[in-house]
């Protein structure tokens with residue numbers, strides 16, 4: 382049996398995509414609350430208001446005009462405001478997870494529920510109490526919470542007034558938030574993740590092709606440096622507050638392959654690994670910048686503000702485990718080919734050996750084995766796959782069933798590759814599939830792009846009963862968990 386006896390099977394969500402209740406009980410807004418819905422072809426928009434009262438919207442990857450403030454405007458739909466109403470339905474949802482036999486449930490805390498602007502000295506008690514109730518509910522069923530401290534939702538105030546993570550001052554605000562939650566949930570939570578898909582900040586620049594400016598690179602690397610330091614502080618505080626705490630990094634695990642055997646492609650692929658994936662994992666796992674960091678910075682004239690104290694903090698704040706999301710792989714080439722494959726922060730050529738989803742995400746289970754084996758060999762730390770799954774359109778039948786055999790096929794293929802990686806020596810301790818209950822897509826804001834074992838009756842316009850219905854995959858995953866991965870049929 383490849384999976385260890387206490388292997389933790391479960392699922393994952395993020396606060397901003399499932400909770401809703403965006404302005405309830407004193408919660409402050411985050412940028413995700415100012416984003417409209419989009420589609421695979423049409424970007425989500427950020428809406429804003431100018432000082433003279435005029436309003437407008439820009440694609441989410443663009444900056445709003447000088448002097449504008451993000452704002453919620455009439456006539457737009459903001460899917461994260463409702464999410465799937467987990468805030469009010471968490472008991473029903475966790476009961477369904479328990480029915481599947483979940484051992485672990487990955488979720489995140491919305492920072493602005495605890496510190497609405499991010500700058501307050503005292504936390505919002507109602508926000509703290511909400512998560513306490515959620516963790517207690519998990520514990521009632523013997524489900525271990527796995528908690529992400531930051532999943533795409535910095536309080537808006539800090540983004541607008543401080544310039545977000547580009548400003549060193551934000552670290553102190555994050556430290557206060559982290560200390561608060563680590564002290565508050567001692568004994569209720571054991572596993573923590575610092576920043577979700579921390580490497581996205583760099584991958585995001587690739588979405589511009591070669592057009593990202595020196596200023597954008599400078600900003601992205603400095604932003605990341607501040608997150609690294611904040612993450613190291615979080616690890617140190619966690620160990621001081623409770624020696625039982627286990628803290629991980631969380632990397633967007635985008636595997637890549639060279640498209641041809643041209644040595645230039647081989648090098649380009651390796652450099653993409655370094656820039657896109659390894660840079661962040663290396664700093665967080667090894668506690669220092671890798672040798673190739675200078676090459677990456679020099680390529681864009683980046684000069685970082687790094688203090689001696691920062692370097693010491695990084696050394697002392699290495700994470701205990703390596704966790705990552707895995708959905709797909711990408712091809713890297715220096716050749717002039719059509720870059721027509723895109724998905725989850727990647728652009729690249731299509732791989733003729735793979736199939737692609739409607740959203741352009743490649744189906745590549747072997748890429749997961751490749752990734753697991755490579756990273757375990759590099760870091761030798763326990764690993765968790767904390768996101769994996771298939772975003773697809775599901776049909777709710779008249780009898781409220783959903784026949785999602787395609788999702789079962791996807792997950793089965795990936796679990797088989799995890800099995801092989803474990804047989805090859807990887808210390809994999811948990812698997813949490815993404816969006817175990819349908820939720821708002823981070824990339825497109827859609828509801829129709831569903832990942833869940835549980836169908837939520839809600840559409841892209843925010844209409845629906847919000848009722849929950851188990852899909853075929855729900856019963857399948859229940860069997861997988863009950864047999865500890867032995868029964869995948």
Ligand code: BG6
Pocket residue numbers: 395398577578633706725768772815821822823824825830
């Ligand atoms: C990861 C994120 O990038 O991918 C999640 O951590 C996200 O927040 C997931 O939802 C799937 O992406 P999408 O765009 O399909 O929601």
